[in-house]
Amino acid sequence: MEDALLTVERLDVSFRTATGWTRVVEQVDLTVRGGETVCLVGESGSGKSVTALALMGLLDPGAARVGGSIRLGGRDLLQLAERDWQRVRGNDVAMIFQEPMSSLNPVLRIGDQIAESVLLHEPVDAKAAGRRAVELLELVGIPDPQRRARDYPHQLSGGMRQRVMIAIALSCSPRLLIADEPTTALDVTIQAQILELIGELRERLQMAVLLITHDLGVVAETADRVAVMYAGRIVERAEVKALFEDPQHPYTSSLLRAIPLLGSSYEEPLYAIPGTVPSPGRRPSGCRFAPRCEHAFEACSQDPPAFARGTHLARCWLRDTERKERA
Amino acid sequence: MPRYIAGRVAQLGFTLLGVSIVIFLLVRLLPGDVVDASSGDTVSGSSDGREALREALGLADPLPVQYLDWVRGLATGDLGVSLRSGEPLSNLLSTALPLTLEIVVLGVIIAVLVGVPLGVLSAVRAGRTIDYAGRAIGMIGVSLPSFWLATLMLLLTSSLFGWVPPSTYINPFTDPLGNLGALILPALCIAVYMLALVMRMVRATMLEVLGEDYVRTARAKGAPQRTVVIRHALRNALLPVITVSAFEVGVLLASTALIEVVFGLPGLGNLLVQGIFNRDYAVIQTVTLLLATTFVLMNLLADVLYAVVDPRVELR
Amino acid sequence: MSEHTIASATEVELSGADGAARRRVSLSPMLRTPIAIAGLSIVLLTVVVAVLGPLLWPPDPAAAEATRLQPPSWSHPMGTDELGRDTLARVIRGARVSLEVGLAAVGVAALLGSLIGLVAAFYGRWVDTALMRFVDILFALPALVLAIVVAGLLGPSRTNAMLAIGVAYAPAFARVVRSAALAVMTQPYIDAARALGSSSATTIRSHLLPNVTAPLIVMASTYLGTAILAEASLSFLGLGTQPPDPSWGGMLSTARTYMLVSPWVAIFPGLAIMVVVLGVNLLGDALRDGLDPRLRGR
Numbered sequence: 006m007e008d009a010l011l012t013v014e015r016l017d018v019s020f021r022t023a024t025g026w027t028r029v030v031e032q033v034d035l036t037v038r039g040g041e042t043v044c045l046v047g048e049s050g051s052g053k054s055v056t057a058l059a060l061m062g063l064l065d066p067g068a069a070r071v072g073g074s075i076r077l078g079g080r081d082l083l084q085l086a087e088r089d090w091q092r093v094r095g096n097d098v099a100m101i102f103q104e105p106m107s108s109l110n111p112v113l114r115i116g117d118q119i120a121e122s123v124l125l126h127e128p129v130d131a132k133a134a135g136r137r138a139v140e141l142l143e144l145v146g147i148p149d150p151q152r153r154a155r156d157y158p159h160q161l162s163g164g165m166r167q168r169v170m171i172a173i174a175l176s177c178s179p180r181l182l183i184a185d186e187p188t189t190a191l192d193v194t195i196q197a198q199i200l201e202l203i204g205e206l207r208e209r210l211q212m213a214v215l216l217i218t219h220d221l222g223v224v225a226e227t228a229d230r231v232a233v234m235y236a237g238r239i240v241e242r243a244e245v246k247a248l249f250e251d252p253q254h255p256y257t258s259s260l261l262r263a264i265p266l267l268g269s270s271y272e273e274p275l276y277a278i279p280g281t282v283p284s285p286g287r288r289p290s291g292c293r294f295a296p297r298c299e300h301a302f303e304a305c306s307q308d309p310p311a312f313a314r315g316t317h318l319a320r321c322w323l324r325d326t327e328r329k330e331r332a
Numbered sequence: 333m334p335r336y337i338a339g340r341v342a343q344l345g346f347t348l349l350g351v352s353i354v355i356f357l358l359v360r361l362l363p364g365d366v367v368d369a370s371s372g373d374t375v376s377g378s379s380d381g382r383e384a385l386r387e388a389l390g391l392a393d394p395l396p397v398q399y400l401d402w403v404r405g406l407a408t409g410d411l412g413v414s415l416r417s418g419e420p421l422s423n424l425l426s427t428a429l430p431l432t433l434e435i436v437v438l439g440v441i442i443a444v445l446v447g448v449p450l451g452v453l454s455a456v457r458a459g460r461t462i463d464y465a466g467r468a469i470g471m472i473g474v475s476l477p478s479f480w481l482a483t484l485m486l487l488l489t490s491s492l493f494g495w496v497p498p499s500t501y502i503n504p505f506t507d508p509l510g511n512l513g514a515l516i517l518p519a520l521c522i523a524v525y526m527l528a529l530v531m532r533m534v535r536a537t538m539l540e541v542l543g544e545d546y547v548r549t550a551r552a553k554g555a556p557q558r559t560v561v562i563r564h565a566l567r568n569a570l571l572p573v574i575t576v577s578a579f580e581v582g583v584l585l586a587s588t589a590l591i592e593v594v595f596g597l598p599g600l601g602n603l604l605v606q607g608i609f610n611r612d613y614a615v616i617q618t619v620t621l622l623l624a625t626t627f628v629l630m631n632l633l634a635d636v637l638y639a640v641v642d643p644r645v646e647l648r
Numbered sequence: 649m650s651e652h653t654i655a656s657a658t659e660v661e662l663s664g665a666d667g668a669a670r671r672r673v674s675l676s677p678m679l680r681t682p683i684a685i686a687g688l689s690i691v692l693l694t695v696v697v698a699v700l701g702p703l704l705w706p707p708d709p710a711a712a713e714a715t716r717l718q719p720p721s722w723s724h725p726m727g728t729d730e731l732g733r734d735t736l737a738r739v740i741r742g743a744r745v746s747l748e749v750g751l752a753a754v755g756v757a758a759l760l761g762s763l764i765g766l767v768a769a770f771y772g773r774w775v776d777t778a779l780m781r782f783v784d785i786l787f788a789l790p791a792l793v794l795a796i797v798v799a800g801l802l803g804p805s806r807t808n809a810m811l812a813i814g815v816a817y818a819p820a821f822a823r824v825v826r827s828a829a830l831a832v833m834t835q836p837y838i839d840a841a842r843a844l845g846s847s848s849a850t851t852i853r854s855h856l857l858p859n860v861t862a863p864l865i866v867m868a869s870t871y872l873g874t875a876i877l878a879e880a881s882l883s884f885l886g887l888g889t890q891p892p893d894p895s896w897g898g899m900l901s902t903a904r905t906y907m908l909v910s911p912w913v914a915i916f917p918g919l920a921i922m923v924v925v926l927g928v929n930l931l932g933d934a935l936r937d938g939l940d941p942r943l944r945g946r
Contacts, residue, residue: 063551088556095554102552107545112567112642121563122553157643173553350785355797362801475926477877479884480900480918487907487914586792590881594904604793605885608800620797624788 010078010213011037011060011098011181017072018052018059020285026070027286029055031237033073037181042207042214044224044245046260047234050282053217054103056234057185060215061100062090077181096126099174103186105166109158115169116142116154122176141172146202164195171202178210185217200227221264225249233257236283236293243317253312253319256294292322337636344628351624352406355617356399391613402617411618416610421618424603429622431501432599434511435588436626438519440581443526448570450527451534455569456561458539466531473528479590482521486594489517499596518591522584530577537569544568571642578634582627684934690927698744702737709737709894720912727912730902735913738894739920745895746924749810749888750876754868756814757875761821762864766852768822769829780826786819795878799887806895809888813878817871824867828860862939869932873925880921896921 018030030052037043045053058064059071062082075082077097082090102108110118119138123129129137135154142150145168158166167187174182184203188196204227207214216227224231224245231248233241233256241254252258262276280297283289289296295305304322312324383392391398405412411421454466490496497514504511541547542565550564589601596602600619607615639645697704707713711733718728726735768779786794799812832838832855841851882888883897891898899917907914 061552063548091554091556093554094552100552102545102549104545108549110546110550110564110568111644112571113564121550121555125554125559159644170549173549347785347788350781351788354785354789358797358801362798471929472922472926475873475877475922475929477880477884477897477900477918477921477925479881480914480921483900483904483907483914483918486904487911490908491911582790583792586790586796586881589793589796590884593885604796605800608797608887611801616797616801620789620793623790623793627790628788 008039009036010039011035011215012076013060013073014076015073016056016059016075017070018055018064019070019072021068021070022286029237029285030059033234033237033239035232035239035242037213037215039180040207040211040213041229042204042216042227044228044231045215045217045234046219046221046224046231048219048282050236050284051234052237052285053219053234054185057100057183057215057217060183061094061098062087063094063100092126095122095174095179096177097179098181098183099177099179100183100185101167101170101174101187103189105163105170105190108170109166111158114155114157115161119154119169119173119176122173126177137176138172141176142169144175144206145169145172147172163191164199167191167195167199168202171199171206175206175210179212181213181215182207183215183217186219187216188223189219203227221260233260236288237285238293238320239318240294240321241317241319242311247317251317253314253317253324254294254321255298255300255323257319259297292320336639337632340632340635344632347628348621348625352403352617352621353399355620355624356402357395359613359617360395360398402614406618406621412614414607414612415614416607416612421614424598424615425600425618425622427501427598428600428603428619431515431597432585432588432592432601433626434504435515435518435522435591435597435599436581436584438515439523439526439584439588440577442519442523443530443577446523447527447530448534448566448573451531452538452561452566452569454531454535455538455542456557463535466535470528470532470535473524473531476524476528478521478525478587479594481524482518482591482594485517485521497595499598501598514597518588518595518597521591521594522587525587526577526580526584529580530573533573533576534569537572538565541565541569567641571638574634574638574641578631581630585623585627681934683930687927687930687932687934690923691931694743694747694924694927697740698747701740701744705737705740707734707737709733709741710892719910726916727910729899729913730906735899735916738899739896739916741894742896742899742917742920743924745806745889745893746876746879746921749806749813749879750872750928752810753813753817753875753879754872756811757817757821757871758864758868760814760818761823761867762825762857762860764818764822765825765827766829766856766860769826769833770848770852770856772833776826779822783819783822791816791820792878792881795882796885796887799882804887804890806889806893809879809882812882813875816878817875820871821864821867824863825860828863829856832856832859866932866936866939869928869935873928873932876925876928877921 013033013035016030016033016035017028019026019028033052033056035043035045035056045056047053055064059069060075060082062085064071071083073083077093082093085093109115116135116138119141120131120134123134123137124131127134139150139154142153147153147165147168153161158169161169170187182203187203188199191199200223203214203216206212214227216223218224228245231241231243231245232239233248233254235256241248241252241257243253248257249261252261256278259276259278263278278297283293283296290308291306292298292301292309295301298305300323302322304325307322309320309322309325311318311320312326314324393401402412409422411425413420414424450466450469454463454470457463486496497517498510500514502511502514542561544565546568547560547564550560555564586601588599589604591597592599592602593605600623603615604619604623606612607619713732716728716730716732718724718732720727724734724736726739729735729738764779764783768776795809795812795816798815799809802808802812838851838855841855846854879888879895880897880900883895884901886898886901889895889898891902896917900914903913903917
C-alpha cells in the first residue's frame, strides 16, 4: 500500500451497556490513499457511523472503548493525548454529518462558526478568519456570501446548511474528509449537487474522501474503492469496478440486486434482502450474514476469514479455494 | 423589538388592571377593616365613633367609588396615606421599594453566578463526586426554608462576631459598602432557593444539549472541551432556564417578605405584613400591586433577554 | 405575563398531559432508585411520627412542666422552650400540623384547579377564555404573596392558612388540568360519549377526569413540599397555626427572641421542616420521572 494516508488496522469499538461491553465494530481494516475516494457501504446498524466517529476520536471515552490502530501519515491517533487529537480534528481530518439541520449551532452566525474552525488551527486574527469564512462560503457555492455569513442557521435551507458544514470542514484544508451520509437527509436534487460539490472540491484541494453511505448509486458515481460493512465487520473490499462487476460476497450481491434499475419493468417486484441486520450483542457466531444468506451451508457456522484475490477481499467461505479443491 | 415591547407593556397593563381589581375585592370582601383592627384605640371606642372614622377614611363609600379613587390616585402619583398611621404611602415606599428591589436583584445575581457554573460542572462531570455534591445542593436548596436560614445566619454572625446587619436602609450611592453589608445576608438567604433551582435546571438542559449534533460538530472542529461547553453548549442550555427562573422570582419576592421580617428591614414585605395585621387596605393593596408589577416586569425582561440570546425568536 | 412565559414555566411540572395519562404505570420500579427510597423513607417516617406521636414520645407538648430553655439532655433531647415545654414533643406534634395542612392545602388547590381546568377545557370558547384570563391574572401575583394576603385577611388560623395556600396554588393546577383535559377533548370517544347522550357532568367525570389523574398526581407531589413550606412561612409570620398549638413555623418565630441564649430552639424546628420537605421533594421527583419520562433527569 504505497502512500497510504489513513491506515486502520483491527479497529474494535465496544459500547458500555447495562450488561457489560458490547462490540459494535470488530476487526475493521481500511486504508485511504491520498486524494482518493473510498466508500464505506452498509445498511443502517452495520457500524459505519461508529467507525467514522472512532476515526475522528469523537466517541465518549466513558461510554465507548476503541482498540486497534488508526494511523494517519505515520502517527497512531489512538495513542494521542486528547489535546493532540484536537489539533488533528478539523485540521488534518474533518467530518461532515448526516443531519445538516441540527449540526450547526442555532445561536451562532454561520460566518462565526466557520471562522471558529480557522481560528482554532491557524495563527490568524479574528478579522482574517472572518474573511476566510466568506471565501469558504463562496467556495462551497453560497450566493452573496458576505451577507450570508451574518445569517443564523435557521435562515438557511437544508442544502445550504450542508454546504456550510462542508465549508467548516474544509476551512483548514484537511487531507482527509469523512462524510457520514452527507446527503441522506436532503432532497434528491440537492443530493446530486452536494455530491458534485464534494467531488469537485476533492480534486481542487487534493484531499481524500471517506464517504459513508447506504446508497450504492452514490458509490458507483463517486468511489475509487469500496468497503462493504455488515454487522460490525468489513465483508468485502474492492476497486469500485470489480465490486459492481464481480461481487464476491453474497451480501454485496444482494445489495446490488436491491437497487432499482432505470428501465426495469414494474412487474418484477424489487428484490429485498430477507430479515434485518442483527443488533450488536445478538450477532450470530460464525458468519454474521449466514441467517439471511441464500447460499449458507455448513461451513458458515464458522467465522470466515478474509479471502483475497488480488486486491479484492471477501469474508465468505464460498471464496475458499482450498475448500473447493478439497471437495 | 420596540414594537414588541410596547405590545407587551400594553398587555401587562391589562393584566395589572385585573390584578388591581382582584386585590381590591379581596381586601374589601373579606371580613374586618382597619377600624376593627385598631379597636381599643381612643377614637374607635363607640360604634358611632367607628362609623365616623370609616366615613373619614372613605371606607363608607360604595366599592366602585373607592376603587376608582385608588386607581386615580395611582395614576396621578398620589398613593394615598396609610389608614393606620396617616403617613403618606409615598414616604413609606420610597425606602421600601428600593430596599426590596435591591435584595431581589442581589439575590438573582448570586443565584445565577453560583447556580449556573455549579449546574454546568455537575452536567460535565455527570456521575462523579462533584455531580453528586451539586445535586445534593440542588435538592437541599429547594427544601430549605429561607426564613430559617436567615435566622441561623443572624444567630451565627451575632454569636461569632457579635454583629448583626443594620436594620435600616442605607443609601447605596452615599455608602455602597454599608449598603452591601446590610443587604448581602438577606440576599444570600433568598438566593439559595433560586440557586438550587437554577443549578438543577442548568444541569438537566446541559446534559440534553451536550448530546446535540452541533456539539459534536464543535468537537469535530477540534475545539477544546472548554470551548465546546461554554461557547456551544451553555448558551443553548441557558435558554429554557431564563424563562423558568424569571417565573421563580415570584418565590423570591415572597421569601423577601419573610426575610425582611427576620432582619427587621423596612422593605415592601415587612410593610405588607404590617399592613395585614393592621387591616390597612391602602397599604395592602398598593404593596401587593407593586409586588405583582415587579414580578410581571421581571418576566417581561426575561422574555426580551430570551429573544436577544436566541436568534430564532423574532419579537413582533 | 405572556402565554409563552407561563407555558414554559409550568411545563416542567406538568406535561404528561397527553401521553402519560394513558399509560398504566406501575409505581414500583420507579420507587426503586436510591433517591426515591430515601424520599419514601423520610416521608413514611414522618407519617409514622405524626400518627403515633405521643406513643413514641410521651411528654405533653402543651405542658410547661420543666425548667425553661434547658439545653438538650437525655430527658429533653431537643431541650425545652421559653415556657419549659419539651421541644421534641412539640416538634413531633408539629409534624402532624405540617402534614395535615400541607395535604389539605394541596387537596384544596387540586380540587379548585381541577374544577376550573376541567370546566374550561370541556366548555371551551368564552368559558375557557374567561377562566383562563382570570387564572392569568392570579398568576401575576406571586403565589406565596397571595397566600399571605388571603390568610391575613381571613384571619390568622390553621384552617384559614390551609385555605389560603390552597387558593394561592390553585391556578397552577388549573393550567395543568386544562391542558391535560384539552388533549383528551380531541379524542373521538368524547364525541361518541356525547353523541350517545352522556351528560356533561358524566362525560367530565368518566372521561376527562381519569385522563388528568397522572398529571394531577405529579402536580400534587411537586406542590406538597411547597405547601408545607408555605404553611411554615405563614405560621412564622403569625398568620397560620396559632399558639399555644405547636407548628414548626410558629416555633421558629418565637425562637427568634430566645435564640441568643438558647440556640437549639431555633435549630430543631427548622431542621424538621427541611428534612420533611426534602423527603417529599425526593419522592415527588421520583414520581415525576416515572409518570412523565420526558422530564427524566430534571
